[in-house]
Structure formats: C-alpha cells, structure tokens
Amino acid sequence: MAFFDLVDFDNHEQVVFCSDEKSGLKAIIAVHSTALGAAVGGCRMWDYTTDEEALVDVLRLSKGMTYKNAMAGLAMGGGKSVIIGDASKIKSEALFKAFGQALNGLAGRYISAEDVNITTGDIAIANTETEFVAGVEGKSGNPAPFTALGTFLGLKAAVKHKFHRDDLTDLTVAVQGLGSVGYYLCEHLHNAGAKLIVTDINQEAVNKAQAEFGAHAVGLNDIYDVDCDIYAPCALGATINDTTIDRIKAKIIGGCANNQLAAPKHDQALVDRGILYAPDYVINAGGIINISFEDDYCPDKATQKVEEIYDTLLDVFTKAASTGKPTGMVADEIARQIIAQGGK
Secondary structure (H helix, E strand, C coil): CCHHHCCCCCCCCEEEEEEECCCCEEEEEEEEECCCCCEECCEEEECCCCHHHHHHHHHHHHHHHHHHHHHCCCCCEEEEEEEECCHHHHCCHHHHHHHHHHHHCCCCCEEECCCCCCCHHHHHHHHCCCCCECCCCCCCCCCHHHHHHHHHHHHHHHHHHHHCCCCCCCCEEEEECCCHHHHHHHHHHHHCCCEEEEECCCHHHHHHHHHHHCCEECCCCHHHHCCCCEEEECCCCCCECCCCCCCCCCCEECCCCCCCECCCHHHHHHHHCCCEECCHHHHCCHHHHHHCCHHHCCHHHHHHHHCHHHHHHHHHHHHHHHHCCCHHHHHHHHHHHHHHCCCC
C-alpha cells in the first residue's frame, strides 16, 4: 500500500500502529493536526474486515476531528484512534491498560475518549495507566447526551432553513442507528413532536424505541426507502453513497454519525437532489464540546457551548445558499480558515 499517497492521509502529522501480544491489543492512533492544540478525539472499537479498512477509517475520522474542533471554536487539534476487534469478544481490563500505555507513548499529543463500542468504564481503565484521556466519570463523563443534544439543535436549524419553521411537530425523521447517541436523539425528537422511523442491528433497542416513542421499525436496508422529511444517520459512516443516494426521499440529512458521505462528490450530489445536508462534523460536535470542559467541568457552560451549533449551522447554510456551493464544502473552507488563523 502506498501509504503517503492515500487520499485520506491528507498530511497527517503522525500515525501510530500499536500492538500488545499479551492483551491482544491491535490499535491505530492517528494525529491529523495539532495546529490549534493537542489532538483530541475518541477511540472506536470495531471488527474491521481488513487492517487497511481500519486505517482508512481512522484517517478519515482524525481529519474530521480537526475540522470539528475548529468549527466548534475549541483550542484542540484533531486525532482519533481505533481498536481492531469484536467488542463483545476482546474487551478486557488488560487490553485497555495496554491502550492507556500506548497513549503515553504520544506524550500528550493525542487525548482519547469514548466513541463507538467504548464506554466510560473502558476509559476509566485506560486512565489507570495514562492521564491522556477525557470523558472521565466525575469530570465531563459520557459525551453521548451532548452529542445528541447538538444534533437535535442542528436539525432544528436545518428545519428552520429548509422549511422555514421553528418546530418539528409531525415531521417524520428516519433514524438509522439506536446506539447511545442515536437513542438520546430519538428522545429529543419524540419530545419535540416528531414521528420516528427507526432501524438498528440491536432488536432490543428497536423494541424499546417502539414502546417508548411509538416509533415505526423497518429493516436495516429499508431505512433508505422510507417516506420522511429528515434522514438521520446515527450508525457508522458512508451511508450516503452511490447505492443509497437516489433512494433517500428526505429533504434534510443530519445525524450523529461521522463521515456520512462516502465520497466528496456526494456533497454536490445532495445539492443536485434538493437535499439540505448538515455537515456531520458540525452537527455532531456536542460530545467533544462537552469534553473540552473536562478540567473545570460545568454542565451548564458545556450546554451553552453546545447550543452554538444551531447558529454555526445556520451560518453554513446561508453561505452555501449565497455562493451556490455544497454545505460540506463551505464548512471545510471555514474550518481551514480557522486553522490557518490559529483559531482566531
């Protein structure tokens, strides 16, 4: 593999491959940029088909964190890590201790936190070996509720821009993924009067959403074909791709997932279809915003900062409309400008 020629390499400052034979740890840590501060971003555990798939994923996620932290106005750079393996089979105290030791090797250039299949308990174990973690219980804690809140407020901004209304009453939202963040989002949407269509690989979560929110459940592949106003991808990335894009009937796309677009070309493709896209790293920044208050934690201040996502997205939508550019391109341009100016 021509590593430095990978499209997703994008001049990463550092990529570290970590292994520990005794615990079975196989991980990749990617530091995209420390221009605005230490790289901060969660750790994802996933049973990747190949090591190359894991590498591309961590590179894309890491770059996204650079832009996410810049757009959120945080003094943080961007980084991400992945642990390769089935979370239901390989999790152990020894593995997360080994991961903590691996983090020490970067001497604070990268600070990790929770992401897919990683809990506050896992981070607590790593924390026994390293100080370079965040989202710790007793401090900022679980970032998921704040990610969901920011996504909900971002959807309200999209509805304001696209439908010229301030409420979500009777709008139909197709939510793909009922993990910790996705389920919190459903709760916000339900309380706001939205109608929910849901899908998830976890049938127990689907049953719970049906019982608590009156949600209508569909198959994993059927979520793209439903009649809805909003499609909210809240599982893994790249669900907006060549296969699915013509099937989506929603007029707004915005969700908790990272890297929702399979390729940059899909940004323009959504514009061509009259679909308003809320750039993923802008709308789902609530969790990292909460973590940014880790050292002197105040939930009220964190919430106030998360609420800024609404205005940030309205600004992106307005600039996209005035320039004729896709929203993702506009957000990228703003983020790069913030980084070039050192966060000012």
